[in-house]
Each structure stands twice: as structure tokens, then as C-alpha cells.
Amino acid sequence: MTRLFAGILLLGLTLPACAAFDVAQLMNDLARHKGGTAKFVEKKYIAFLDRPVVSTGELTYRAPDLLEKRTLTPKPETLRLDKDVLSVERDKQKLRINLANQPEALAFVDSLRGTLNGNRAALEKNYLMNLSGNSEKWVLTLLPSEQKIAALVQRITVSGSRDQIRSIEYLQADGDRSLMLIESLDNE
Amino acid sequence: MTRPGRRALLLWLLAMLTGSAIVWNSRFSADMSFFLPARPSAEQQVLVDQLKEGAVARLLMVAIAGSNGEQRAALSRDLRGRLVKMPEFAAVQNGDAGSLDADRAFLFRHRYLLSPAVVPERFTVDGLQTAISESIDRLASSAGMLLKPMLPRDPTGELFELLAQLNPGTQPGSLAGVWASPDGNRALLLVQTRATGADTDGQEAAIQAIREQFTAVAAAAGIADARLQISGPSVFAVKSRATIKREVTRLSAIGTLAIVAVLFFVYRSPRLLTLGLLPVLSGALAGIIAVSLAYGTVFGITVGFGSALIGEAVDYSIYYFVQSGRGGVAAWKAHFWPTIRLGVLTSVCGFGALLFSGFPGLAQLGLYALSGVATAALVTRFVLPHLAGEHFVMRDLGPLGATLKVATQLLRRLRWPTLALALAATAYLAVEHERLWSTNLSVLSTTSPEDAAADKALRTDLGTADSRFLVVVNGHDREAALQAAERAGLALDDLQASGAIDGYDSPGRFLPSRALQAARRASLPTADELRTRLQTALADSPLITGKLEGFIADVATTRQAPEIDRPDLDGTDLGLAVDALLLQRPGGWSAILPLHLPDKGQVNAIAAVRQALAGSGALTIDLKGELDTLYNDYLREAVLLSLAGFAAIVALLATTLRSPRRLAAVLLPLVLAVLLVVAGLHLSGEHLHLLHLVGMLLIVAVGSNYALFFERAGELDHTTLASMGIANLTTTIGFGTLGLSQVPMLHAIGVTVGPGAILALLLAAMFVPRETTA
DSSP, rough: HHHHHHHHHHHHHHHHHHSSSSSHHHHHHHHHHEEEEEEEEEEEOOOTSSEEEEEEEEEEEEEETEEEEEEEEOOOEEEEEEEEEEEEETTTEEEOOOOOOOOHHHHHHHHHHHHHHHHHHHHHEEEEEEEEEEEEEEEEEEEEOSSSTTTTTTEEEEEEEETTTEEEEEEEEESSSSEEEEEEOOOO | OOHHHHHHHHHHHHHHHHHHHHTOOOEEOOOOTTTOOOOOEEEHHHHHHHTTSSSSSGGEEEEEESSHHHHHHHHHHHHHHTTTSSTTEEEEEOOOOGGGGHHHHHHHHHHHHHHTTTTTTSSSHHHHHHHHHHHHHHHHHTTTTHHHHTTTTTTOOHHHHHHHHHHOOOOOOEEEEEOOOTTEEEEEEEEEESSSSHHHHHHHHHHHHHHHHHHHHHHHTTOOOOEEEESHHHHHHHHHHHHHHHHHHHHHHHHHHHHHHHHHHOOOOOOHHHHHHHHHHHHHHHHHHHHHHSSEEEEEEHHTTTHHHHHHHHHHHHHHHHHHHHHOOOHHHHHHHHHHHHHHHHHHHHHHHTTTTTTTTHHHHHHHHHHHHHHHHHHHHHHHHHHSSSOOOOOOOOOOOOOEEEEEEEHHHTTTHHHHHHHHHHHHHHHHHGGGGOOOOGGOOOHHHHHHHHHHHHHHTTOOOOOEEEEEEEEHHHHHHHHHHHHHHHHHHHHHTTTTTEEOOOOGGSOOOOOHHHHHHHHOOOOOHHHHHHHHHHHTTTTTTGGGGHHHHHHHHHHHHHOOOGGTTTSSHHHHHHHHHHEEEEEHHHHHEEEOOSSHHHHHHHEEEEEEEHHTTTEEEEEEHHHHHHHHHHHHHHHHHHHHHHHHHHHHHHHHEEEEEEEEHHHHHHHHHHHHHHHHHHTTTTBBOOHHHHHHHHHHHHHHHHHHHHHHHHHOOOOHHHHHHHHHHHHHHHHHHHTSSSSHHHHHHHHHHHHHHHHHHHHHTOOOOHHHHO
8 A cells, every 4th residue: 555655656756757758759869869889888697606797899770770789808799680680790600590580589679679769669569668867867667568578588777868878777587687888989 | 827826826815914914013103213323323322312312302391371471370380280290290390489499408408428529628627617717708698698597507508519510501581480481471381201202102192191281270270361382302203203194194095096096097997906906005015014024113204105116016017907918918928027127126226225224214215115116016927917817808008109109209309408408407406516415414304494493482481401512421330320420520620610611410410429429428527526626617707606516417417328329319300300311221321411511612612521531431422413414424325325226227237238328228318317307306496305315316216117118119119108108107196296295205205206207208208219210
């Protein structure tokens, strides 16, 4: 009962903010962003490791559906998503996967791609969205609505400023999480 | 009837009865062994084994078109669900994610016996440290979250090593969770039959089962607008057999009806008609008996050649009735039989040359025709007179002969124009000689271009690599073959590392030799040793030592477990891969290692493989190259045999005629006929292959009968001329019927010999030596 009350209170408090800055407006801002290059640092916190695994590299995005993640450390790897085809290059190995094959993986990819290109429909297909903050500093939380996706990831938290994404956090079903910090290299 | 007459008749009856019993028990076949070499080289043997037993020959590609994506996917799942339960099928794949679970479970369970990285150094402190630190680095990769759950039990990453050496290739696209063509319009399945490629009956049953099950699942799901497409080598084999069966019946019926009609027109007597067909039927029977006794199996195409044999063999009874009807039997035996006998002998020379062919189909055709023609002639000479009696009423063919006479006289005016035409044909052929001959075995295939295109489209959609390049190693048992495959694998690993080849497959991937499994097992430390080493190895690692008990337990289990044997692979698709790459043969086993070569520079790549494996006893084979070589060997051999057959005919005629002039008079029309027919065929766009070549030999063999009559008798009387005209007509009908065939082998002989026989007669009439015409 107390929780419900708190919920209503919280809802009341966030309502005015939503009127000023809502999902529709964020999506509009994001959709206007046509692409660019950024540096990233990704940390994976895993239960059986006593410190996170860190990787760094560059991200490139071209609207609406080309995304490339070039990991430089600890091992070079290039991950490229072109429409629904995911290709991975590591060492001498090349792998191409058509994600249409794997609805769960596609949903996972859409959480990132949908945020990048401001595709509200793609996001709402698989997630419940919650937005807080304002245009200068926003936090978008995605909660999987499908059981199959929830089995992989509990919650995705994207934060950013205007049309720039600053960080993405995946909280996995088993409690492990990964946090990616993004810093744009483009001069605006 | 005289005593010798009765004896001849009894002998004949007895032979026919025995023959019928043999034919009744003969095995008829319409499979590809017709085309496969009788005396294969080691490389060709691999090709033969692949075509008969190989995995590719047992593969059916299935597509579901129409309806919509979701429904196609549902049908694909339902169809797979039904087919996997049926004994006809060894495997059914449709890309459904769940179907790969059994494979992964097998690889994970046996990872320490399967992984090539398992060597003693791997489990030292340093080795563990390196392997584990690499595994942790991999957690940082994009696949990290997929690999993570396995790490505590597989910290050295053996499953990753295993998956890494599998050639990922290009897997088919997917729609609604199952394989689909790139355009998304067809759901795709791959089906492996239990029946081998050589078992056409089994393949036909399997294809039929897929169709029936599809109809059933579509009906159950209430989907009416979905269509099924099936392709693959065995679909072609089954279709080809059906075509040959249909053609044999159809062509024999057409040929027989037409010839019977001609004979009835000539004889106007059911009795003579029946008698006239006796030598033919005896000949056809004798042909099948001879082939059945010599080869054990009679090919459908051989029987299809029957129509031509009927047309040729019926000539003898026509000669007999027409020619002896006027002058009596004794006169016929004295005047005409020697000429006919010589004609039979030239035919025998022609067909006999084919007996020496290494192309089993050709050798059978030769034997069939040879025994058929010889029997028909013998029955005409020794049995027919007794059955027909001394006196039979024969319609007067004088008027027909008179008309033909006028025609031959008109023909003689065309001598010079014909020679000019022949000269033009020679020049034309000389200019075109580079473009005359097809150099590809596929010209003999009954597969229609549409079917071939549909097959290619399915293959592209499925990304089914054509395993054109193979390495084959042999051993006296399976273990020896696997060890040989592993030795060849080491050389191929180096080539892959240097980038010379993209990769290769080996049965040893999933079923290593017992020796290698034992060596890998011996690399594994005891649980206590491993625990101690891990403590040192993990000193600086983020990995918490206490989490690795699953790993220690799995290693301990593997140390106690028996070696992997083939039954352990049951229920996985990997088992099929192993079966496909291991062949048991009389006297040993072969392991096949398909090569993945870069698209460009295949010649260099294959040369590098040959060099790396030189002296190891491994065979490096280009299957397509072997097929082309095979055809070119056949073609080269057919050229030699045709020349030998021609030489034998010339020698026979030379010794009998004893005059170069007379010899030239017989040969000229035949050579001209061959020239004009070949030029005509090429001009009409026919792609010439080795059966056209054989047809050329047969023009000489068959046509010589007519040339001999003209040369011997000089100015022919009306009746003899009529008999030749009729005999020529039946021969042309017989061979010409084959020209209607869709079976390229029969078609080629038909379109060559049919016109060739007419031309031989016309030209023989045209070029009758002058002094005899005076």
C-alpha cells in the first residue's frame, strides 16, 4: 500500500517534467542525428570475476541502420550491423549472421538502434519505456515486455544529452551488467 | 519341311525359350552407372564413389513457396517434424534454432577429446594462464555474453576452439525462425536420405514421401496456396529414369507401328508380316540376352536403342521376301545372300568397334546392336525359308521399282552439284572444326535447362558449397583412414594458416582416431594436479579460483571416459557429416576432406595442396575436372574406336571386293553421306558430341548395305530396287524415331543415322560406277 502510494506520488512529481520533455520529443531529437564517430569504454561486471573486463574502441553510426563497433583493446574486433545483417571480424575469422533468424537478438539490437535513430515504434515493440530528466540530461529506461527477451536482459538504461547518447547499461537477467560510456569525437 | 529345316527351327525355338527365361530374370537399370567408367583410375574411382555413395548424392534441397512467411515457416517446421521420424531420412535441417542443440551438447561433452588445442602444454601452469586469460579477453568481445555461461566449466575455451575450426561458410538467410531464400519468398530445408545416390528406387520413394508429407501438413494447416519444390542429384536421377522408361516405351511403339504399317503396305499379307517380324523379334531378344549375360544389368537406354535395331534388322526379311519372291529361294541364296552377308559383316564391324569402349553405355549399345543384327540375319537365312515355305504369294513391286528407277536416273544428273555441295561441306567443316564438338559430359545428361537453373537457384539460396575439390586418403580400416586424414590435416592446417586455402573439413573433427583421442586424454592432469596448477595460474587473474570446480570435474570425467565412437554421434547432424566423409570400400576405408578454396586463384591453391601432400599417398581431386577429363577420355576413345571400326569395314570390303576401284565406288557415297550429315547438323545448331561420332560410324556400317547392292548388281532390276527402297525406309524410320527422343544419347544417334541412311542410299544410286550403267 505504501509502495502504491509512493508510486502515485512519484507519478505526480514526474508529470510536469514529462509535459516539458517527453519520449516523443527525445525521439524527434535523436532522429535528427544523422551519425558520427565516438570513442567508447565498455566495462563488463561478471559475478565470477573480481574486477570488470574492460574494452575500448570506436563507434560509428550512419542513420538510419548502419552501426559499426571497432574494439581496439584488449583484442581488435570489428562488429558491423547493416540493416539486419550482423558481421563480426576477429583475428582471421569472419562471421555473418542474419538477425532475422534470431528474434531475441534482433530485439536486443533494436534497443540500441531504435535509440540511435529515434525509432519509437521499434522500441515499443519489445520494451516499456520510461524517460526521466530533461533535454540536456535525460535517462531512458527500457524494460523488456517479452518473456524471451527478459530472460536475457532485465533492464537497459540509456542516458544522454540532447541527441547524443552518453552511456548504455545492460543489466542481465543473472545480475551481471555491462556499462558502455560514449564520448563523441565530432565537433558540433 | 526338310530334316535340317526342322532342326534349325527346333534350335531356334529352344534358343528363344531359353532367351525369354534369361530376359525375364534380367536386371534393368536406368541409373548413372551408364556413364561411369568401366575401368576407372584412382581419381575416377573417387568420383564414382561420390556419385554413388557420397553425401552430396544423398542430399535433397527442398523449398516451400507461395502463401506467406509465417505460414511457410509453420509448414517448414511441421514438415521437418514429420520427416525426422521417418526411416527414409537420415537428417532434416530447416535452420530451426532448437535443432542445433544436440550438436552443441555433443561438442561440449567431449570437448577435451575433440579440441585440437588439447596437448600436454595446455594444462601446465603457463598453458592454463595463457588459455584462461584469452578466454577472459573474449568476454570483452561481442560474443562475450554468449561465452560467459560456459567459462566456469570451460575456462580454457575448448568449445570456442572447436567452433572456430568449423567453417562457418555462409548460412542461409532466415525468416520467421527458419531458413529462407534471400528474397524471403521461399522457406528452405535440407534433407539427407538414407538411400545412397545409386539406389534410384530408394531415392524415388524418399522424394515421394516428402511430397506426400508436404501435402499432409499443408492440408492439416489448411494452407492451400503453398507449393513444394525439390531438387538435388537424385531428383535428376529419378526424373531421368522416368524419362528413359517413358521414351523406351514410346519410341519402340512409334517405331514398331510405323514399320509394321510399311510392311503391311508392302506384303498385304498378315502371314508374311508376322513371318517378317520374326527375325527382328529374335534379334531384339538376342540383344538383351547378350547384354544381360555379359554385363548382368541392362541399361534402359540400351533397350531404347531397340527401335533402331528393329528398323535395321527388318531389312533382311524384306530382302528375302521381295527378292526371293520372284527368283525363288535357291536363287536368292546364290545371288543376294553373299551381298547381304557382307552388309551384315560391315554392320557387325561398326557395332563391334563399340564393344571396346570404356564407356559402359556405349559398349552395351554395341553388343546389343551387334548380337541383334547378326541374329536377325541368321534367322532370316536359316529359319525363315523353312517357315515361309517355297511358295508364298508376294505382291508385285515392279511398278514401285519402276518409279524408283526413274528417280535414280534423275539422281545421276545431280552428281556434279552433289560433289560441289560435298566440297562446300568439307570447307565449312574445316573452318568450323574448332566449334564442332562439345567438351562437356553434361551434353549427355537428360536434365532440362529449366531444372538445372532451378537447382542452381536453390543451391545459391542455401549456400550449399559444391564440394568440387577433395583430398582423399585411404586406410586398411577406419582407424587407419582417420589417422591418415589427421596427417593430411596437419599439412592443410599449415596451408590454411598461410592463407593458401580457406579451410577444409575432415571426419576427424568429430570422430578423431582412437590414437589421437588417447593422446589428448593423456594430456589431461589429475584433479589434484589441476587444482594446484590453477591456483598458481590464476594468481593475477580476475577469475575467482573457487568457481572452477565444474571444470576440474569435467576434466576428471574425461580422464575416465571411453573414447568417442560412431554411436556417440547418433542423433546429431555431426554424425551425418562424419558418415558422409568416411566411406567403407572393399578392402578398406577412405576419408574425404573437402577443401574450401578462395574464389580466385583456385588453380594455385590446388597446386599448393598437391605439393604439400606429395608422397603422402593422399589424392587431391578436382571432381569437375575429373568429370571433364572423363568425357574427353570417352570422346578421344570414341574417335579411335570409330576410326578402327571404319578401318575394319574398309579392310573387310577390300578383301571381299579385291579392287581399289570397286572399293572406292562403295566408300564414296558413304563418306559423302557422313560429310553432308555432319555439316547439316552443325549448320542446324546441333551441338555434336560423342554419340554423333558413333552415329557417323553407323552411317558407314548401315549405309554400306545399300552401296554394296548398287556396286555388286550394277544395274538393279525393279524388284531389287524396290526392296532396297523399302528396307531403307524402315531403317530410316527406326533410327529417325530415336531422333524424337529427349534422351541426348538416343537423339544424337537418331538425327545422325536417320538422314545418313537415306543419303547413303541416294548417293549410292547417284554414284553407281559408269561402266555398269551403260
